[in-house]
Amino acid sequence: MATTSKLIRGYEVVIGIETHVQLSTKSKAFSGSSTQFGAEPNTQASPVDLALPGTLPVMNKGAVERAIRFGLAVGAKVAPQSIFARKNYFYPDLPKGYQISQYEIPVVQGGGVEFYVGDTKHKVNLTRAHLEEDAGKSLHEDYAGQTGIDLNRAGTPLLEIVTEPDIRSSVEAVEYAKALHALVVWLDICDGNMQEGSFRCDANVSVRKPGADFGTRREIKNLNSFKFMQQAIDFEIQWQIDLIEDGGEVQQATVLFNPDTGETRAMRTKEDAHDYRYFPDPDLPPLVIALEWVERVKAEMPELPRVMAERFQSAYGLPAYDASMVTQTKAFGAYFEAAAKASGQPKLVANWMMGEVSRRLNAEDLGLDASKVDAATLARLVGRIADGTIANNSAKKVFDVLWAEGGDVDAIIERLDLKQSNDTGEIERILDEVLAANTKSVEEFRAGKEKAFNALVGQAMKATKGKANPSVVNELLKKKLAG
Template identity: 75%
Template structure:
């Protein structure tokens, strides 16, 4: 664990302010603990598997028995390097492990092995969209450390116990500058960070199991005033609760200040049942932990060759893929970013675009109708009843004017309900558009003759009158006329 760097006044010059809340500016920084996806712990060979019986996965090293020594897990270091490369950070060629001293029952050694002055990952940034506005949050650092155990409180028997299975689990703590200005921006950042660590495979991102734990440092101030005193909301384990907790904390701090009270630096917890935060303990500063270099661990040295080897083994990064989507498929930056929110989503888009030959239309359908259906059923793209090939075929039939957009929605409904052959669905439902120009022209002539008033109004300059004529033609053609052809024919005949 570390403290968000508080060189705010020097670093924030020129950075935009966010929306004011009751006349106050909200300042938010994040500390996120990502549990690394190694099979064993950071300094021992004990398993990191979740859900084992208490204290069955804690070896002598994890228990800090006399004479035991930590041995660095190479896989944890490689995952830290991957993260640094993913966010454009500096990978320190030499970093130091330190002892962070504090005394909790779930910390067997009486200290936590972490990094302080020289972390393994330094700097970098996380970019994301908030709505259609592009944002960037700068990172201070990401450092390796071991997790503590877990206190178990059995209220019904009035006893507490300690489970040390989690002790020694490898963590990468990711610390931001205080760059966020609203709970919505904080959640958007957290989601993007979650996407990055799961995309590159260094963390499974399971928030319910504690694999991705976020702490939000929140303060408020009047615009132009010095930075306010922050309170740290610990262990936010869902994006929904994250936003609720920050919003409540902001309101609480403003009310305290308006009542003439001072904010005390503290660690607080969020209660989702009440929607409130409550102070857990006075917040410590770095000096309280008496950091000093761990004498049992030599400096961690990372050669440039090692960094390049790790780089060569990494999959295409989301920001790189998004840039490729812009170049290769002609998408906007916003659309390309939206379609690279996960590897399964990006793969689905590419397969759809290739099958249908219309990347922009494919993106619109995936971000629109497909996303709406998935959200309604609370399932991921991997579970979509409509395959990428079927959606691509459907888009191809829209593009070649076989069916209209309205008919396409009927076809999509049938695909979602278990259909597989787009052309068969179109035939069975009689959804083909009229391609016989002569037949369509005859319908247009009949409608013009039967609606002379609307035709005259359009000729007189009333464009709305054209819509009435189009509606009549679509009705006469039972929805099979191509709307664009109808418009062109009407304008030509009424010119």
């Protein structure tokens, strides 16, 4: 599977992604505090979250099970024993002075995520995924020039997913992030709400000449939209190349992206692991995951996207790319299967889902649950294309009406007078007239000019006001020209 891309100004881009996935538990990683979003500041921070003297953390079993689920889904090793560590650093929204995380032995090790860029399949290998707790949040607005601290988010369970430096362009980075986002939502381990911070990506970006050692990376923090991710990486790539071409050296740093200016700016020099003084958390024993626990989680998992895609290929004859596109979400997969079964036209259904349905949903920023054309209606529409009642272009007019106002497929076809003619006798009569009136095109076709055939088809469709079935026109015209 491809992992390469074109050079940019003679440089190869190397990108790794770290993603913080907020796990969908009702309580925090090490306490019983609520994880509900939007509460009044500092109303959901318990003594355990603040590490007050005498408190002891207790691992959230639901968070562990979600990590196991993810590990199984990406083909990783789920460690039978992993260790929690204290990652020491000072920041105002980190009241403990350390973050409970995993370092040397993470719970999920290895694995990979597959996705498409265009119709080319790619795979990004994962280094690890580890459990940790979130920090609080600094609030800089509405505080008369001061900064407020909201500790509601402190202790919220996260799964940090780290890739190998396998990504070679901003486009690949975005498609990987989209695939990962779709997977964690599919597995029901994260709600995927990027606006609320449930899915946040950091991009480690460097450039090098082909064949050279990895360049110095800069980490773009807290990218919470796919659009911003691509813009930030593209700017950073050009910035690093400009610096190197001007004789400078890239310094390892943490940078932020400003969507208003489209630029990245350095926030601080980038720390290395030893700067955090990791050591095993003395209050938490090793996390032991028995094989029986893993097997139970595995038995309760939903059908995975890649498994569903493989089933659609074998059961419905879909190409691999189509199968991947219609299994982006559980809802998409269910919609496809319902429409394919009802219409008996799986390939046509996939084409329409990847085309008109997706185009409309994207244009109006809607989820499939808000689609104005349900699976049964789409099945009736593609059925009318398949049986020759309407042409594909006419079907788009019907779809427009269905999306705008709903209604019955057949009634709309009648109302708009879109039925195409399959009357071979009438079509033959019109073709005879077209051939008689276009003798030059007939001669050109018989002289080997294929374009002349298309011109004759066009004349025939014009004569029937577009109502003749194009496949019937083509078949009868070929017979007459061969006679």
